[in-house]
Amino acid sequence: MHLLELRDVRAAYGNLEALHGISLFVDEGEIVSLIGANGAGKTTTLRTICNLMSPTTGAVRFDGMDTRGAEVHELVGRGMVMVPENRGVFARMSVYENLLMGAYQRNDKDGVRADMDMVTGLFPRLGERMKQPAGLLSGGEQQMLAMGRALMTRPRLLLMDEPSMGLAPVLVDQIFEKVADISRQGTTILLVEQNARRALALANRAYVMETGRLTLEGSAANLANDPAVIEAYLGG
């Protein structure tokens, strides 16, 4: 059984259908990338997966459960969490408080503390800036904080929306290294990216999305050598 499975999912904003039938799956332990141009429907797919939007038809199954009707926070409780686009940290709260918000549903104090140590181990920069308001962090640090906060929920599946957006190339390298680290610690990752080259280098498998449809799928290595992908996304 797949950890996450979408079967012929359609979703619409009002009358405007944004997803015209998406079917994909993510297995335990994988890194799966969803690549595509602006407006292809990548973010909509993520929003539909974690129920910030409901599909008009089709089914999303997470860990064997049909997610229809479930509240967003229930899904987080079951181990699926999203790192939102544009970081989305709580600017007026401290780094520490932001991380604590991730542990919202948990009662095990020792576990929370251990995870806090795990996150600061993974992102030493956050440990140094625990007391600072999150709004004063740099873009890269905010991305790390958003990832760390998501990890505080102890997710089984981490959904990441454009983690490289607006970051300097050297920071993008760092962020992708961290994604690999998180994956090695056993968390499954579904990564949405415009930066196709890096996303394919990191992932096990990948899907290519165009105007609300999946056009290609396969192992990341194969896709990286696919002439159509090279032409459209890897700059010839």
Add this chain to the structure above:
Amino acid sequence: MQLLLKRLAKPVSQGAVAGVLCIYIALTGMMEAFGEREIVAGVLDLGKVVLLGPFVGLGLLQQQAPNRRVGWIRVLVACLAGIVATGLFILFIDAVSIRHMFTHASPALVAYMTMGQDALAAGLGLLAVAALAAGAVGFGLALIPAYLRNTIFMAALLVVGMALLSELISQVLRQILNGRPDRLLFSQGALRPAVAVIAAAAVFAWRGLAPRIRLRVQDRLPQLEPERQRQVSLAVRGAGVLVLLVLPWLVGSYLSEVLANVGLYLLMALGLNIAVGLAGLFDLGYVTNFAVGAYLMGVLTNSGPQATGEFNFWLILPVSILAAMFTGLLLALPVIRMRGDYLAIATMGFGEIIRLLALSDWLAPLIGGSQGILFIPKPSIGAFTFQTPQHLFYIILAASLVMLVVINRLDLSLTGRRWMAIRDDETVANAIGIDTTWIKTLAFTLSAASGGLAGAIFASKLGTIFPHSFSLLISMNVLCIIIVGGMGSIRGMVLGTLVLIGVPELLREFSEFRFLLYGILLMAVAIYRPGGLMPARARHYRTESAPQPAGGTPATSSSAASG
């Protein structure tokens, strides 16, 4: 020629703005009303302050002049422009009566603005001289060092403040000392000139010494052991409570009434602050909770035509709070998915609905309709009745202190942080697993409790309630307190209530222009202090169990103090 015009355009337009400001103040009637309030006996009244104040401002504005000579020229030009505008206005209302539109544009106003001179020309001349002098004083202030300038401002503020609060000061003095000690300071509400000079001199003396004194307090407190620090802060708080306890007997009956009103608004502000300040939910219908609390207390305790049970105040107090919370919960359900402006409009609707329900014939048999509810008894314990404003002050003080503690705890709690999380970004808060629906409903419900409490005490304090007491204005006033005081800041709520509710009650001259002044204050706060007068403190210090920074220096405070 063209260059000259270009250079003079700015001072001329500044002067014109000052003139228009003068005209505006005059047409609203403020100038004349303030003219009756003397600041320094026989020397200065408040009307002259607002008449000449803009010209002082013109002088101050020329601070950026490249050199003194240019500065003086600009001051002269700006003041002349202002004088021409004001003078033309005076000539106009003297020649043409526009009183059917502007009731304040009267001969009395002309007489006041021309300094009471018989001949119009002489009066205008005197006004021009006074305005030029004011401009010169302003530019003079701009030239001196900032510390000295601020000292002068503080001295002026103290003198004006003492004169405006003369009634309060007299009252307190009379309670403490025998006879009429206030006559030494004031003559008919205005400061005696000698007293004004002494007060100003005292400010200068204090400002001369202050840097040294302040340095010592600031340096010594952090050096004390934590235990001692706790003791000091406890002693300060104890003294504060003690002052509050004797306050009503110091200030007398009328001012106790004012303080009681301040307390009721403080309760509402603290409550609404949960929704608006912490959770970011713009609730414009807060009067709903106030009305529910008041009507429940009224209906269940009154002995008039609507008598239903005639229960005891203390029994109904918690019931009123619970009822308000239940209303808050009910009203939260339909609007919980709305955000921002939509929420504000929907909640504003609730505020109107509750007022119309109170007015309606349908509910009239129960709650009296437009006749209201009469004969609501004052609270009592055994044989003792809280009859006077002084007595009632204690009930309100107790309620306020309890709410302050409760809300302070909430602010520090994990729930408080969740509210702030949805205030900062609701979608993200939801995405990381916060149940936003529940946490918003909780904010509405808890926020309503304090409003219900205030309403219940209000009904019992007044003895009668009418639907028109529960207008939209109450919601607006409370929201103004929060914005002026500082959203999410508990100390800000206290200051905001004192400034917006307490001060206008003390300054009767202002009461007519209350909402005009609210508007000016709101704009000033929005421009110069967007966080409010006392902004919520940055929250990054709250890291109870946060690990110390790796290889961190022991404390940042020492470096800040020495720097």
